[in-house]
Amino acid sequence: MTDVSVPQTTRADWTSDQEPRWCPGCGDYSVLSAMQLLMPTLGVRRENTVFISGIGCAARFPYYMNTYGMHGIHGRAPALATGLAVSRPDLDVWVIGGDGDMLSIGGNHLLHALRRNVKLKILLFNNQIYGLTKGQLSPTSEVGKVTKSTPMGSVDEPFNPVSVALGAEATFVARTHDMDRGHMQEMFRRAWEHDGAAFVEIYQNCNVFNDGAFAAITKKDKRKSMLIDLEHGMPIRFGDNNERGVMMGADGQLRIVDVDDVGVGNIIVHDERADTPTLAFALSRLAAGPFLPTPVGVYRAVESPEYAEQVSRQIAFSQEISGPGDLDALLRSRTLWEVS
Amino acid sequence: MTDVSVPQTTRADWTSDQEPRWCPGCGDYSVLSAMQLLMPTLGVRRENTVFISGIGCAARFPYYMNTYGMHGIHGRAPALATGLAVSRPDLDVWVIGGDGDMLSIGGNHLLHALRRNVKLKILLFNNQIYGLTKGQLSPTSEVGKVTKSTPMGSVDEPFNPVSVALGAEATFVARTHDMDRGHMQEMFRRAWEHDGAAFVEIYQNCNVFNDGAFAAITKKDKRKSMLIDLEHGMPIRFGDNNERGVMMGADGQLRIVDVDDVGVGNIIVHDERADTPTLAFALSRLAAGPFLPTPVGVYRAVESPEYAEQVSRQIAFSQEISGPGDLDALLRSRTLWEVS
Amino acid sequence: MTDTAIRTSRPDVQELDRLVVRFAGDSGDGMQLTGDRFSNASAVMGNDLATMPDFPAEIRAPAGTLHGVSAFQVQVSSEDISTPGDAPNVLVAMNPAALRSELHRLEVGGTIIINSDSFNERNLDKAGYEANPLEDGTLDRYTAYRVPMTSLTKEVCKDLGVKPRDAERSKNFFALGVVSWMFGRPTAPTLEWINVKFGRRPKVVAANTAAFNAGHAFGETTEMFHSTYRVPAAKLPPGTYTSVNGNTALAWGLLAASQQAKLPLFLASYPITPASDILHELSGRKNFGVRTFQAEDEIAAVCSAVGASFGGHIGVTTTSGPGVALKSEAIGLALSLEVPLVVIDIQRGGPSTGLPTKTEASDLNLALYGRHGEAPLPVVASYSPTQCFFAAIEAVRIALKYRTPVVLLSDGYLGNGSEPWRIPRSEDLPDISVEFATAESLLNGSGDSSVRPYRRDPETLARPWIVPGTPGLMHRIGGLEKEDGTGNISYDPDNHELMTRLRAEKVERVAKDIPPTMLDSDGLADLLMLTWGSTWGAVTSAVKRVRAAGGKVDHAHLTHLNPLPIDLEPILRSYAKVYLPEMNMGQLAMLLRGRFLIDVHSVSKVQGVPFTAGEIADLINGALND
Amino acid sequence: MTDTAIRTSRPDVQELDRLVVRFAGDSGDGMQLTGDRFSNASAVMGNDLATMPDFPAEIRAPAGTLHGVSAFQVQVSSEDISTPGDAPNVLVAMNPAALRSELHRLEVGGTIIINSDSFNERNLDKAGYEANPLEDGTLDRYTAYRVPMTSLTKEVCKDLGVKPRDAERSKNFFALGVVSWMFGRPTAPTLEWINVKFGRRPKVVAANTAAFNAGHAFGETTEMFHSTYRVPAAKLPPGTYTSVNGNTALAWGLLAASQQAKLPLFLASYPITPASDILHELSGRKNFGVRTFQAEDEIAAVCSAVGASFGGHIGVTTTSGPGVALKSEAIGLALSLEVPLVVIDIQRGGPSTGLPTKTEASDLNLALYGRHGEAPLPVVASYSPTQCFFAAIEAVRIALKYRTPVVLLSDGYLGNGSEPWRIPRSEDLPDISVEFATAESLLNGSGDSSVRPYRRDPETLARPWIVPGTPGLMHRIGGLEKEDGTGNISYDPDNHELMTRLRAEKVERVAKDIPPTMLDSDGLADLLMLTWGSTWGAVTSAVKRVRAAGGKVDHAHLTHLNPLPIDLEPILRSYAKVYLPEMNMGQLAMLLRGRFLIDVHSVSKVQGVPFTAGEIADLINGALND
């Protein structure tokens, strides 16, 4: 995919002239830098790159990238982007949205984009809150959460975005967080490389309305013990000294174990390319929220026919059999008669 | 839940005066009979029972039940029903819809009703086609399907409704089919007993636009070898002589095996009450479509706080602490001053 | 009931100017197909014609029931006509339910051709007849022919090795044979069509052919019929003709627009009656480069069309009323982004799910006003089945040129109705191509190097269409208010007022670029009949009728509802009375009254069926005698 | 620039009729709170007042930037007033950006109170000032006071053990202290409020108290100020007063409606600016039995409200324009089901995402016409913050009594603006309760035992409200067209026409049941100013002003937009000129023109800000001199 004729660029080339309007300290800034710094390394052209978003704090992202961009309407970014990606398979289309944007009002479009495997790089900025509308419950907010709209605490069970994506036949699913630029960039790069719908959940801190939501696992000193780095083909281990691991029980449930107790051989080996998303799903269930050891990295990355490509192929095939469309012939393709 | 004071009823009591308007031979008729015959056995009152549907062939169901009913708009039945169930927890609310109704346009409402665990009995009539609009692709239609809107074959990967529901935190998930009245009734009864959102996928034959979609597994002579009956606490076995079984590999993937090859002890025991839906999800992935051995029965049934009940509880609690709402006091609850 | 005694001489041949036949039977009886074939044979004979299918909402209602009746009406004429006719002259009734539900439409003294085999107790019961209408005097005011179609068809198929149950399915071809003979329709086109259509199933070809021939022969030989009829060829303009319904014509119009704009078409739709057929038709035309996308819902459909337009395709979405309602928010986005978009509404009976298979013209208000904020957009309406072709091109033309969403209104009656069409040549179609902006075209002359995605064309006020992939023109746009020129987010009060007025003015400027009001005037009338949409047909017929009887009445028709043609106001002011019949409660009337303060008189019909020419003629006569 | 030389004598005390103060600072500077406190203290003094918050769309824009400026305007008066005033007399500017973005609003000769500490190079830069406006003559036409608020606040907090960074946050209380002294506002309410509000954080209480007192003392002692001012108490009707904004009043109105209907409230909403606060307010009032449901989107919100109404609750949904657009289809369902539903639209600038934090009145068309098919429903609009309370009760009343969706229009200006409110007593509120049908009430007298869910009340045409759980009345309803009476699905043409007309007539009958047009007439004017919604305020003020100067002008105001009050037409006809200012492009004007063929003159302002009384007064004077 990397095109050698692409001129070298720097972060500045990817930075638009609009000043970001997020709150000082917002995690969105880190994601933006990660992206602006990643772009020059991908060897892509700015004019062939498009960011499409819905509405929300996160959804302002496109304004700050010096690429093509559309700030759409709330929840509809995956649908807007699907139209663009299917009609213009030559473009790199990134989709940006918050947890409200893409899991509440826009949940259905996300699901359908995933199942169709449209070539979109979908970044879900999950801050477990509605930022732009100033602090209501989101579909990823934890039970009991006190927000403006739930002063007595939420009674809604939250979604686990990775589980949702896997339940919807996603071919690429990853999770990262805004405290680790390198990891984010690695996930974005993998998403970009994927030929199909790539879904990346980003744990993103909203320091105004939900500060520290992920601190229990993303703080520097917690990462080793609380983040389970998934690496393809490697036993799933974590802990300050890699002393803990994940094992599949014969009852079909994953367990976190001490490696020494069970032996390395019994630690499950991560297979992001497994045909069925069973293991990936099981991993997504390890932690019900960002306060227990939580897998990050690529859960699933399988090859599957890409949507836009197949649409194009049907067109090509149809032109091959029937010849390119001939309007005059079409208008004459039914019973005809002459009046003279 | 069964109320002994409820007068005895018969199927006729549950049958409305409207003549069903489905095509002769449609699977919807079997579901209707199953329901009308089941109702008298539940010991519930007709006036406390409500069927709410969207639009589609299946969605005409409420007209034929002599209960309260609402034929809503396309895709919105779960949302309409949520409003009713949350405001009227005294009612039994059933939700009816087709695969287009509840997984295409209405997918998001279904997901959110499931995650919230609203006490709804949701029946998805999956015929893998759009019936009412005369034969377009549905989100459960298989890849390659030729329909009115996909004359060259579909390029959309279908949803697996059970996977979708499990990915959305559903607390009760089951699958049944229109060829087995007893099984349907058992699933409906279990759904009715569940205190929360109960999701039942019904494989339903549309003999006009998608005839025989499930024949490979639901025909009488195929059932033993192609349907995997899930029973809680029992090893998952099937086959004409129960000779096959399901085993969990250490790689986190389920496999179908010959029981004799691995020994009964290695066959996985079904646990519908498992805390995490990992095994249930794995089971949902066994067959990618209704042509390989496919589990039917209850995939998952766990207890979890029901939504409407919690909403009511917050109201009661708030009245307990603050006293019942006093409008005059409320109007005077801010800075006051007198003008005389 | 006229006794259908066996006659002993050749029947007379009566010549008719026009003939209205209504085929009615069970949903499974193939009436749509029968009607369609009859129409086709008539077209081939050179008649003008107009058709109106009328089928139930159910897929297949239980056989024999009233709500399962499916009907098809066609008017064939030796003159230029514009409606499928008012009261039918002939009714073909395949079963008791069909007779019961359709008889009231038949003109007094009209002809009924009945499949007498179906009048058994069970079917009479299902249709709710207490007594057999063939025997109790029900048909006294008509000429009724009882033909045992089922048994005769089975009989003739016996030797072909066709099973009786299968043979029975061919009885509609028997009926078609009878009617074809009776009205002197040529048999060749039908026989040929049977061959092509069922070619892969030889038994079916054989059965249908045999049934059709037997029906024809039955008419010829049984001497049951008193008279046969001829409708001479119409004097239509010379050319090559075909027959299409409105939805097909519309789909083809979109393909034509794509060709004439030199841009690929992207059609994103969610199925809905009566619009789905456009999606079906275009899905089968992939060799035209059209991408069809069955979206997960209407919102996704319109949004993906917007995405495609952003990418430089012609983004189109087809739907009916409930879908337009759902698309409101996203249409507003397209309007704010100022990208082309065509939203096609095949209107049906509302509100809510309403009458999905019936026609209505009650979405005009929704098209004009159904968005939050000040959100004006052009609205175009087609008025006849074949004119849907041109209306589609026109809607695309405006959308592309002005970078705006356009709503194109058709309706169920136009969508399903068909008429002969003198096929246009694509070289005669307008060039509607537009330019994408390039770095040179956009930046040159602007004196500054920053991309100004809202720098407007001074004439049309359209902004440049800058498609991703264009080097040097990267920019970001969105639904927040934008500064004119730069497109940057702006909360400035004066800019908002400016942009609001610019968006409105841009739409108004379309008025300079559309044809004048279609006016049919003889210069002497005080009464103007004004129409939009499919009501054109009934009013055209009625005006002819009234004029033929010496009445003075003019007819003006609007193909563009927003903006209105510039000449409309003077036209309206030049009449003492303006009557405006609409299949709604007076939506356009309200608009015109508000705009021009002219006392436009609204005439409403909200019954799921179009106005008939007779109703309109009565209305005109009433107004003239007022 | 007037030199702010130190004066040597006590300042004069000038008496003012009215005073308009505008507080402006960074988003983080607490200007909304400061303004609110100033207003409250004024209210307690007996002034009439009206406020208008004006904050940016960003949550927290980078400090010091122009787009991060947050402002709050309040008019306090010794008379009954209806707007937050036109040009402010006093501007409090906490930083250069605030000065730059707000100065143009100030009346010439007005007073500016500046936090001089913030005028450093960095901030000047961020605000885009090339030179320091405090020094370059920018302020020459005003009376400017430079107060080093930040440093003085830090200073006074030092001894309290408050860290300088935290202390800095209290500088708005310093500003409030200065202004309170300058305008003779009482200090007790503010000090008390600080105690209650921050009670759990003693350091914050201490810092804010110290800052406030220091500011007050600064005014008193530094002798910097030439004059202080007094606005005497207004002659308001006697009673107990409080101050609320429109959204709070609306939420309380819903609670009142629930109490007066003796039915529980079900509020289902999806957050959106500027409507979210209603959801927030009601979420905290669960002891009133209200169920609040934050739905997954607007469609789910309205649908769940419909479901709740079906179940016998008062189903309400609150939103703004984009949400109403999304709810269109489901509102049509409620209309077809004929169940109560209240849809509340706090309008904001459109189209599309538009200007989310700015006000507009451009959703009237959407409310009236934004559904497919013929789908009329009642529309009610509130006109002042506190009147939102009564408008909510009225909307619920109509919805319950006529079993219909009702749209209640408010706007961002009303929603966020506040004014004093003489608190009504709940015993004075109307009883709006209705009956559910029971087997006895519905079946008795009907002579047949079948449930007829569409048997209408002959007076209101409302159908019975039969809630699930009622024995003997099981029935099914839906969005397909229904037979009148039975409610069974019906495709009958005449029934469809009948139902269409019945639904329209039912809405029309509401006209008999609403108050007459609000008319303020002295019987001599030729010019009528007509208003709806929040424009009422500016026109009321302007009419007073013009009359005070001897001009003859009347004012009519509409609280009900559909149906219109019966007396409206004769009123309109009795004036030579009718002017209708709207915060849109003339939506109501178009309706009235179409309905009555009266040349209602539309006056538009689409700038995201309300009309000022001055603009309207100019308009009136222009019209009078025309």
Ligand SMILES: Cc1ncc(C[n+]2csc(CCOP(=O)(O)OP(=O)(O)O)c2C)c(N)n1
């Ligand atoms: C149709 C519509 N409904 C509601 C809104 C209001 N709204 C804007 S953003 C948003 C949610 C923001 O939350 P999220 O998507 O999580 O993004 P964040 O701000 O947290 O990044 C809402 C409800 C809108 N703009 N449009």
Ligand SMILES: Cc1ncc(C[n+]2csc(CCOP(=O)(O)OP(=O)(O)O)c2C)c(N)n1
């Ligand atoms: C808003 C809206 N869009 C589209 C339709 C048209 N429509 C009615 S039912 C249906 C889908 C039917 O398929 P499914 O839900 O699978 O039900 P089935 O008929 O197969 O039982 C569609 C697209 C509609 N009624 N409303």
Ligand code: SF4
């Ligand atoms: S509100 Fe939260 S998510 Fe939004 S910009 Fe501020 S910190 Fe970021």
Ligand code: SF4
């Ligand atoms: S179309 Fe299919 S699903 Fe619908 S009624 Fe007929 S057989 Fe059943």
Ligand SMILES: [Mg+2]
């Ligand atoms: Mg968020």
Ligand SMILES: [Mg+2]
């Ligand atoms: Mg289906």
